[in-house]
Amino acid sequence: MKYLCLICAETVLEQMTEAAAEKHLEEYVEFTQAIKESGHYLGCNRLLPPSAAITLRVRNGKVTTTDGPFAETKEQLGGYYLIEARDLNEAIQVASRIPGAKHGCVEVRPVAEDEQTLKALGFADASR
Amino acid sequence: MKTNQQQPKSSPLSENAVREAVNALYRSDSRHIFATLIRLLGDFDLAEEALHEAFRIALEQWPRDGVPANPKAWLVSTGRFKAVDGIRRRARLDVLEDADALADPSSEDTEVWDDEGVEDDRLRLIFTCCHPALSPDAQVALTLREVCGLATEEIARAFLTPAATLAQRIVRTKAKIRDAGIPYQVPAYAELPDRLEPVLRVIYLVFNEGYSASSGPLLTRHDLSEEAIRLGKLLVELLPEPEAQGLLALMLLQESRRAARSSPNGELILLDDQDRGLWNREQIAEGTALVERALLSRRFGPYALQAAIAAVHANAIDAAATDWAQIAALYEMLMRTDSSPVIELNHAVAVAMRDGPAAGLDLVDDILGRGDLADYHLAHAARADLCRRLGRTAEARAAYEQALGLTRQEPERRFLERRLRELQG
Structure with a gap:
């Protein structure tokens, strides 16, 4: 199964001291390397802070935009890993090693892999 | 699936006797068989359906063919066979792979039920x-x-x-x-x-x-x-983990007092006033033995400690003989592993019994002063009781009234009202 691990924290990289940010990124180098070797890795990205975000809606064909993320919370989405795991327990084991879990929290979400979704998203051959 | 004719079986029984045997088996083992079917079928609902099918077929066939030598294994493999058969039929127009995987020939009936x-x-x-x-x-x-x-x-x-x-x-x-x-997995030891x-x-x-x-x-x-x-x-x-033993002990020890903790008309009776002759000695012995085992492991936690406290109460001949020093010490250990305001409150009550109501009241007031248990009726009831014992009647009355305003449970309300009347009388 595929799981998306959403990393949320109160402090994002941009708000850290240079030394702290460097150390934090080193931990990510190590973790990413480890899950690539173990075969769990499918993809990942770090996101710029929510201050760089814009939220848009289309209503009656008209686009309206507001600044910032769609939900203002203390914890900010800072990045994600897409992983492959046998089941939720394995996903939890992998996600618990994400460095950000020590400072903030990680939401583990199963990826929808029903036929209808796969077809709609152009993964019709099922084996992505 | 093996056919029934090939299985060793006991001599044919009357239909009633078989029905009774099947019912008994259902009561004692159906959840166990269900658990195995979930593993084999990978789905709760399929397993539930398979379980009922298997018992239905048993009721049909056993009176005729006799009860199989291993009835549980028979029920598991029959249930699994029926479920796979059903999937096959439903999937005939669809893919057959899933059903084939379930009917893996390498998993023979005998392997389905190894203890x-x-x-x-x-x-x-x-x-x-x-x-x-x-x-x-x-x-x-x-x-x-x-x-x-x-x-x-x-x-x-x-x-x-x-x-x-x-x-x-x-x-x-x-x-x-x-x-x-x-x-569907037992977690790793770590x-x-x-x-x-x-x-x-x-x-x-x-x-x-x-x-x-x-x-x-x-x-x-x-x-x-x-x-x-x-x-x-x-x-x-x-x-048999120490905390599982501790929890079982705790439940048995609390349950042992059931007959004594309310009067025939439903009034709450406090530990001190309970007729200890009504306590269930068998449950106390079982619970006490379990606590001792858990404590000996040295890997015990909050459940075993709470059970140990219950065991001290349970093994006192009368309320006056309660070893409050030991109870207070156990609460102190509990506060180190799993501190919560409720545990602190219980500790305060034990200290009051060991060192007198004034010492206990100081601790209760500390807890209430932090605002932690302001809405917890038992905290105010405890304060009321300590004030009463110190002769501070007005304060006791106020605290009982506060407790009364917070409890939702009828017997507790009646108990608090009774205490209030006693103060006025």
Whole structure:
């Protein structure tokens, strides 16, 4: 199964001291390397802070935009890993090693892999 | 599947005798067979259907062919065969792969029921129902439904929830197990402390719901407590961890006082005033032995410590003989492992018994001063009691009234009202 691990924290990289940010990124180098070797890795990205975000809606064909993320919370989405795991327990084991879990929290979400979704998203051959 | 003709069997029995045997088997082993079917079929609903099919066929065939040598193995393989057959038929126009995988020829009937793996199935079921990805409400509902085999209506009644709400909760929970990929698995030893915790919490919650209904006219709902003790025994049998033993001991020791803790007309009777002759000695002995075993392991935690406290009470000949020094010491250990304001309150009461009401009142006032238990009726009731013993009647009365305003439980209300009247008289 595929799981998306959403990393949320109160402090994002941009708000850290240079030394702290460097150390934090080193931990990510190590973790990413480890899950690539173990075969769990499918993809990942770090996101710029929510201050760089814009939220848009289309209503009656008209686009309206507001600044910032769609939900203002203390914890900010800072990045994600897409992983492959046998089941939720394995996903939890992998996600618990994400460095950000020590400072903030990680939401583990199963990826929808029903036929209808796969077809709609152009993964019709099922084996992505 | 092997045909029945090839199986060794006992001589044909009367239909009634077979029916009785099947019913007995259903009562004693159906949840166990169900747990194994979930592993084999990978789905709660398929397994439930297969279980009922298997018992239905047994009722049909056993009177004619005799009871098979290993009835549980027969029921498991019959249930599995029926389920796979059903999947095949439904999938005829579809893909056949899934059904073929289920009917893996390498897993012969004999392997379906080897005792060791099968014991694990019940443990798998418990850990799946109490998976931390499920909400506490969902864990309780699913455990009672799937592990204990209670009907949805029974659970709804016990928890004063509409049956439709509960049924929906169970359906959603099963969907989450499927969608999130919660495996049917006993956790690895390293994860055990973390994963055992919700299991113990669910069992204790069920027990407490039965021991002291959170609202309503009845003080106890016996069936739930019994169910929780049965679950606790199963867990200790399958996984003799010190905290599981501690929890079972705690439940047995609390349950031992059931007959003594309310009067025939439903009035609450405090520990001090209980007729100790009504305490269940067998449960006390069993609970005490379990606590001792748990404490000897030196890996005990909050459940074993609470059980140890209950054991000190249970083994005192009368209230005056209670070893309050030991109880206060056990509460101090408990506060180091698992501190909560309620535990602090109980510690304060024990200190009051050991060193006098003034010492206890200081501690209670500290806790209330922090605002932690401001809405907890027992904190005000404890304060009232200590003030009463110190002769501070006006303060006692005010605290009883505060407690009265906070409790939702009828017997407790009547108890507090009685205490208030005594103060006025």
